[in-house]
Amino acid sequence: MPNDFASTATVVHSSPDDPLAAPLVEELSREYDERYGFNDGIPSSAELSRYPAERFHESTGGVFLLLLVDGTPVAGGAFMRIDDQTVEVKRVWTHSGHRRKGLARRVMAELEAEAAARGVRRIELTTGARQPEAVALYLSLGYRPLFDLDADYEAIGYLSFEKELPSAGGSAD
Template identity: 75%
Template sequence: MTGTRFVYTRSDDPRAQPLVDELSREYDERYGLNDGIPSSAELSRYPAERFAPETGGAFLLVERDGEVVAGGAFKRENESTVEIKRVWTSSAHRRQGLARVVMAELEREAAARGYTTVELTTGARQPEAVALYLSLGYRPLYDTAGDLEAIGYLPFTKRLPELDD
């Protein structure tokens, strides 16, 4: 993608704020209140440090011609596993394959750091995310024929390919 670049930064970087704001609105619209708490509260569940390199994490922004158009992150779960979080594409830039670009870059970065497994979850009201993860080879850890609303959080896992030295 011409004019596209990856920027590794912190989740509290002001450049990320428009994406985080839009993601917050989307969570609240899709899921509403959860025990009286807006669903977007999930986005402040982890401190910025969990996505920082010094704790084994990464926070990625994708810029195109100087504008942040997508992003995502991972946090270290253990010595071999990361959890991908907050994959997002700006609503003005959807349907261009940017989520795939984010996922590929996060997987590449995780593998380069020696991680071998990726975990992630999505919600039952995000069918486009479910379809994306399945198309990228993620294995669902739930009954795909079950009542997704009753299941709630939909966990996935994927083994990363080993990088050649």
């Protein structure tokens, strides 16, 4: 359950290339490299530049948001449009000094609310095999794993999830 810290954070719509987001993006990049090392000689953090910043702009159906506490970014996340009914959540991140305070849960709630307000019915996301805290978060939020939870996550690689959002008139199908 989110604590007061998470509930009092201010939501700011931003962009992955906004200087305000830079400390979070830089820390995420370092953590990717520490957890996953190199893939075919390329740092794992290269994943963060796989999609241009424009994919997360409102003009292309995306969103990139930050949670600020006292003007400092402490968490963030984004989604990009896949089709008229679907978005893919990316870059959910909490600053290492502010973890276990409900911030990632708040980011996900904000992203889901934004998606629903735009008429999105389905959210997709992936996380890596070495991010058990992310797996636990997504399961606790009702995301359905598209992989065998009892399998070797390293053998799977990218762990995919999905969630149906309620329609404007009520509950999800």
